[in-house]
Structures are given as structure tokens and as C-alpha cells.
Amino acid sequence: MGRAIVIVNAGSSSIKFSLFLERGDDLVPDVRGQMEGIYTFPRFTAKNPDGSLKTENSWPQGTQLGHDGSLEHIVAFLRTELVDDQLIGVGHRVVHGGQKYTQPVQVDSNILTELEKFIPLAPLHQPHNLTPIRRLLERVPDLPQVACFDTSFHRTTPPVAQMFALPKELTDDGIVRYGFHGLSYEYIASVLPQFDAKAAAGKTIVLHLGNGASMCAIDAGRSISSTMGFTAVEGLPMGTRCGSMDPGVILFLMDQRGMSIRDIEKLIYTQSGLLGVSGISSDMRALLASDDTKAKIAIDLYIYRIRRELGALAAVLGGLDAIVFTAGIGENSAIIRRRVCQDAAWIGVELDENKNTAGGPLISKKNSRVAAWVIPTNEELMIARHTLNLINKTKGA
Numbered sequence: 001m002g003r004a005i006v007i008v009n010a011g012s013s014s015i016k017f018s019l020f021l022e023r024g025d026d027l028v029p030d031v032r033g034q035m036e037g038i039y040t041f042p043r044f045t046a047k048n049p050d051g052s053l054k055t056e057n058s059w060p061q062g063t064q065l066g067h068d069g070s071l072e073h074i075v076a077f078l079r080t081e082l083v084d085d086q087l088i089g090v091g092h093r094v095v096h097g098g099q100k101y102t103q104p105v106q107v108d109s110n111i112l113t114e115l116e117k118f119i120p121l122a123p124l125h126q127p128h129n130l131t132p133i134r135r136l137l138e139r140v141p142d143l144p145q146v147a148c149f150d151t152s153f154h155r156t157t158p159p160v161a162q163m164f165a166l167p168k169e170l171t172d173d174g175i176v177r178y179g180f181h182g183l184s185y186e187y188i189a190s191v192l193p194q195f196d197a198k199a200a201a202g203k204t205i206v207l208h209l210g211n212g213a214s215m216c217a218i219d220a221g222r223s224i225s226s227t228m229g230f231t232a233v234e235g236l237p238m239g240t241r242c243g244s245m246d247p248g249v250i251l252f253l254m255d256q257r258g259m260s261i262r263d264i265e266k267l268i269y270t271q272s273g274l275l276g277v278s279g280i281s282s283d284m285r286a287l288l289a290s291d292d293t294k295a296k297i298a299i300d301l302y303i304y305r306i307r308r309e310l311g312a313l314a315a316v317l318g319g320l321d322a323i324v325f326t327a328g329i330g331e332n333s334a335i336i337r338r339r340v341c342q343d344a345a346w347i348g349v350e351l352d353e354n355k356n357t358a359g360g361p362l363i364s365k366k367n368s369r370v371a372a373w374v375i376p377t378n379e380e381l382m383i384a385r386h387t388l389n390l391i392n393k394t395k396g397a
């Protein structure tokens with residue numbers, strides 16, 4: 001009988017999961033799936049590693065399975081999957097580890113209480129990330145559960161990169177730049193040596209361009225700066241988030257337009273970014289396919305802000321050996337990569353058009369001073385590795 005690890009990524013309206021099997025020194029993906037629309041129109045899908053559909057269920061519109069009901073269904077499904085393998089632990093994606101958690105941690109009820117204290121720092125994600133941990137602690141207290149944080153990888157950034165220019169007491173109170181997408185960056189940093197030994201030992205900017213988008217400056221494998229800050233709103237414009245914006249705009253909207261905090265939250269998290277600017281869609285594919293000028297303007301703004309951040313992060317690094325594209329847009333859109341690379345010609349990126357169209361991994365010319373890569377991210381595998389390592393360590397201790 002082999003060992004198995006389940007990864008859980010719980011959000012406000014969906015719970016995603018992946019099952020990994022230990023095979024020799026490797027963790028092999030077995031099945032991944034999700035329950036979406038958990039409070040509105042629940043639909044369960046599970047897929048094989050090749051992307052083919054394994055199982056599908058749906059519930060009538062208006063069914064409120066919620067987090068508990070959805071977790072029940074996922075557990076029942078996993079029971080049928082885990083015939084020859086024993087589940088040894090569950091790894092959870094948790095958005096916020098505060099200033100304390102620089103590494104993944106095995107969660108008990110005391111640690112869970114500490115993690116709940118970070119809910120105000122990420123009210124839209126943290127409570128949902130923690131719900132399955134609490135439920136499983138109640139139901140199967142002996143099953144090891146590991147929390148892996150989106151913030152941990154950035155705890156190596158120098159203090160000056162973490163600070164806002166606010167009064168010291170606020171900085172001391174944890175109002176600092178945390179940075180997110182850390183599990184994605186950590187994964188890329190872990191595989192970069194296989195692609196580009198020079199960049200892995202040197203200076204790299206990783207562009208995580210998905211629905212959420214950010215960029216990270218990595219020096220010899222360590223994060224030294226990133227575009228996201230106190231929340232996952234700072235930095236680049238995203239699918240529906242506005243990215244960096246003068247805080248005076250928020251004061252103006254509250255003062256002159258009578259907007260409430262909840263109105264502002266909705267505006268900056270769900271009504272802005274590509275969706276807000278284009279008025280068409282948050283989906284890059286839809287914008288690229290549209291001939292509406294508003295779609296073009298949204299893409300132009302997106303590219304412009306990447307250009308600015310790239311310059312800023314290169315300045316922070318004091319040089320650049322490589323850029324790496326990852327996540328949905330970064331991995332799949334040759335057009336966006338081309339425009340970003342053309343804008344980065346000044347710093348030494350020379351795009352190879354054919355390689356870019358073919359999808360990489362190397363998309364720059366052989367003699368390009370700065371290499372450009374496409375490397376698919378794998379946050380689930382990163383969580384699975386951390387979970388296994390921590391369980392092995394605890395058992396060995």
C-alpha cells in the first residue's frame with residue numbers, strides 16, 4: 001500500500017482538491033477536481049491527470065451545499081479513490097501566514113486559532129481557507145494537516161521592501177507589504193535550475209499572470225520584492241482587481257460619491273481591472289478576441305503596467321538574467337508575452353518569435369542578454385511536497 005496526500009484550496013464559492021500518490025521519491029498526481037458554486041448551483045467535477053473527465057455531478061440551482069456539504073462530498077469521493085493507498089495528510093493553501101509563518105506548518109487547534117487572527121488581513125480568502133481545516137480537525141483529529149501560505153516565500157524580502165511610509169506604530173502592528181502568489185514563485189524558483197542555472201543563481205523576474213496577477217524579483221532563489229502588498233490588490237491590474245491606485249481615489253469616492261467600505265471593496269476586487277476598463281470581460285481570451293477599442297485599451301493598460309513594474313523590479317535587483325512567464329495568461333498567450341518582451345528589449349530581452357509561438361520553454365534568442373522562459377506553475381505540487389516533507393520530519397522527530 002502506497003501513501004497519498006490530498007491538497008485542498010478552499011475559496012468563497014469553490015473548493016478545489018488534488019490527490020497525489022507517493023511513488024518512490026516522486027509525488028504523482030492522481031486526480032484533481034473541484035466543487036464550484038457551493039452556495040448557488042453546485043457542480044462537482046473530477047479529472048484525470050491528462051485532463052479527461054473522471055466524474056461529474058450537479059445539484060439543482062439554489063442548492064446550498066456550503067463548505068461543509070461540499071467537503072463531505074469530496075471526502076466521500078476520495079474514499080472511493082483511495083483503495084490501494086493510505087491518506088497520510090492533507091495540505092491546505094492558506095493565503096495569509098502573517099509575519100510569523102515563514103514556512104508551512106502542521107496545524108493543531110492552537111495554530112488554527114492564530115491563523116484565524118489573520119482573517120482581517122485577508123477577509124475574502126482566509127476564513128474560507130481555514131474552514132476545511134477546522135472541520136477535518138474536528139472529524140479526524142489524528143490526520144496531519146499542513147497549512148502552506150501564499151505569503152511565506154516573501155518573508156525574505158528586506159525590511160525596506162516590506163514597509164509602507166506610515167507611522168512606525170502601524171508598521172509594528174503588521175501593516176506592511178506581505179506579497180502573495182508565494183507558492184507559485186517558490187515552485188518556479190525550485191525548478192528554474194533545471195532550465196537556466198545562471199538565472200537560478202542570479203537575478204530573475206517571474207510574471208505570474210493569471211486571474212490574479214503579480215510579479216516577483218528573485219535573487220539567487222529568494223524573493224526580494226514583489227508587486228503585491230498588504231492585500232492581493234496592489235500591483236498589476238488583474239482580471240477584476242484594480243492593482244495599484246492612489247489611495248486618494250478611495251477617499252474621494254467615499255467623500256464625494258458616498259461610497260461605503262463594502263462598495264469600495266466590491267469596486268477594487270470585483271469590478272475593476274480588465275473587466276472594469278473594458279466593460280466586456282475579465283478573461284484575457286475574450287479581450288484578445290474582441291475588436292472593441294475598450295478591450296484594446298484594457299490590454300494596453302495591462303501591458304503598460306507590466307512594463308513599469310518590470311523596470312522597477314529590475315532596478316531593485318540591480319540587473320537581470322531572466323524573465324519567466326507563468327499562470328494562465330503567461331503560459332498560454334503568445335501575444336501578451338510578445339508585447340511584454342518587446343517592451344523589455346531595452347533591458348536585453350530578445351524574443352524569438354517562432355519559439356514564443358511554439359510556447360517555449362525558452363522563448364528568447366540564443367544570444368539574448370536576458371533569457372525569457374515559459375514555465376507552467378504548479379502550486380498544488382509545491383503544497384504536496386511541503387506536506388509530505390513536514391509529515392516525514394514530524395514522524396522522524
Ligand code: ADP
Pocket residue numbers: 209210211212239282283284285286288327328329332333334
Ligand atoms: P487563476 O488565477 O484563477 O488560477 P489562471 O492562472 O487559470 O487563473 O488564469 C486565468 C487567465 O488566463 C484568464 O484571464 C484566461 O483568459 C487566461 N488564459 C488562459 N488561456 C489563455 C490563452 N490561450 N490566451 C490568453 N489568455 C489565456
